[in-house]
Amino acid sequence: GENVEQHPSTLSVQEGDSAVIKCTYSDSASNYFPWYKQELGKRPQLIIDIRSNVGEKKDQRIAVTLNKTAKHFSLHITETQPEDSAVYFCAASPLSSNTGKLIFGQGTTLQVKP
Amino acid sequence: NAGVTQTPKFQVLKTGQSMTLQCAQDMNHNSMYWYRQDPGMGLRLIYYSASEGTTDKGEVPNGYNVSRLNKREFSLRLESAAPSQTSVYFCAGENLAPPYGYTFGSGTRLTVV
Numbered sequence: 001g002e003n004v005e006q007h008p009s010t011l012s013v014q015e016g017d018s019a020v021i022k023c024t025y026s027d028s029a030s031n032y033f034p035w036y037k038q039e040l041g042k043r044p045q046l047i048i049d050i051r052s053n054v055g056e057k058k059d060q061r062i063a064v065t066l067n068k069t070a071k072h073f074s075l076h077i078t079e080t081q082p083e084d085s086a087v088y089f090c091a092a093s094p095l096s097s098n099t100g101k102l103i104f105g106q107g108t109t110l111q112v113k114p
Numbered sequence: 115n116a117g118v119t120q121t122p123k124f125q126v127l128k129t130g131q132s133m134t135l136q137c138a139q140d141m142n143h144n145s146m147y148w149y150r151q152d153p154g155m156g157l158r159l160i161y162y163s164a165s166e167g168t169t170d171k172g173e174v175p176n177g178y179n180v181s182r183l184n185k186r187e188f189s190l191r192l193e194s195a196a197p198s199q200t201s202v203y204f205c206a207g208e209n210l211a212p213p214y215g216y217t218f219g220s221g222t223r224l225t226v227v
Contacts, residue, residue, distance in 0.1 A: 001173070009154065034215045043204065043218040044157070089156055100145060100208045101172070102216065104157040 002027040002094040006105025013080050014113055021108045023090035024072040032093035032100065033066060033073045038107075039086045047088075048075070080112045116140050120205050120219035127195045127226045135190040135203055135222050143207030146188040147172075147216065148180060150201040157204065163188050195226045 003026040013019050025033075034049035050057045050064045050073065057064050061080075066073040077084055087109050091102040118139045127133055139146065145164050149157040149172075159172030163182040177199060179191045192199060202223050206216035 004156075006156070032214075036215075043220050044216075045218070046213055046215040049213075049215055091157075100215075101147070101159060101162055103159065103173070104149075106154060106156040 002030060002092055002103040004090060004092050004103050004105040006090050006108055008108060009106065010109045010111070012111045012113065015080060015082060017080055019075075019077045019080055019084070019110055019112075021075045021088055021090070021110070022072060023074070023092075023105050024070075025092040025103075026071070027092065027094045028068075028071060030092040030094050033064070034091050034102070035062075035064060035075050036089045036091065036104075037086045038089065044089060077110075080110075082112050082114050085110060085112045118143075118205055118207050118217050118219040120203075120222050122222060123220065124223050125225070127192075127224065129196060129226060131195050132191070132193050133195065134192075135205075135224075137188045137190070137205030137219055138186050139188075139207045139217075140186065141207055141209070141217060142185075143217075144185070144210065145208040146182065147206045147208070148178075148188070148190045149204045149206065150174065150199075151204060151221075152201050160190065160203075192224075195224075197226045200224060200226045 006023045031052040036044035037047045038044040063076045087107045090105040121136045147162040148160040161180040163169045166185045205219040
């Protein structure tokens with residue numbers, strides 16, 4: 001089955017710097033790659049996603065890139081702010097499933113220091 | 115507009131006790147999912163339901179059962195709780211329109227002593 005590896009597990013940056021989180025997946029048939037943000041004590045919430053027919057997608061300060069050949073995708077946050085501090089999860093959806101069943105990475109705790 | 119509602123929010127069980135975690139949605143989701151979240155392990159899929167009346171195993175189904183009695187409700191049952199099932203449990207529904215992906219419930223924090 002699909003396996004998603006996420007790095008780093010923790011990331012600390014200064015306010016205003018950029019942050020990059022990387023994920024690799026194993027199932028070359030996966031076609032949908034979302035990113036979720038989870039603030040302390042809250043539920044995960046979708047922040048951006050990308051499909052396999054697109055190489056990059058941006059939404060204000062966040063962007064996601066996808067390299068299908070290498071089977072990895074990354075989240076980029078620019079001009080980080082303290083409110084970006086949270087746990088971020090990547091996920092992949094195996095095409096072999098008829099549903100949108102998501103397999104998640106282990107998570108990255110991002111700390112943005114003022 | 116409730117979205118995805120989970121009950122209870124917190125629960126403490128003794129080893130061997132049983133309980134059912136409830137999940138209900140009003141977003142017309144066809145597919146619903148149960149995940150558990152443990153430190154350093156991300157969200158792991160327990161069971162899912164592609165449609166009313168169907169269920170299937172995920173990554174970590176042992177020790178759990180599920181029921182999809184109707185389109186709105188998808189429950190998770192622990193028949194004989196074990197300390198290894200101490201976790202935060204999330205129910206989610208799959209959105210059929212933008213924004214795609216999942217809408218999660220607020221979670222159930224379960225402690226088995």
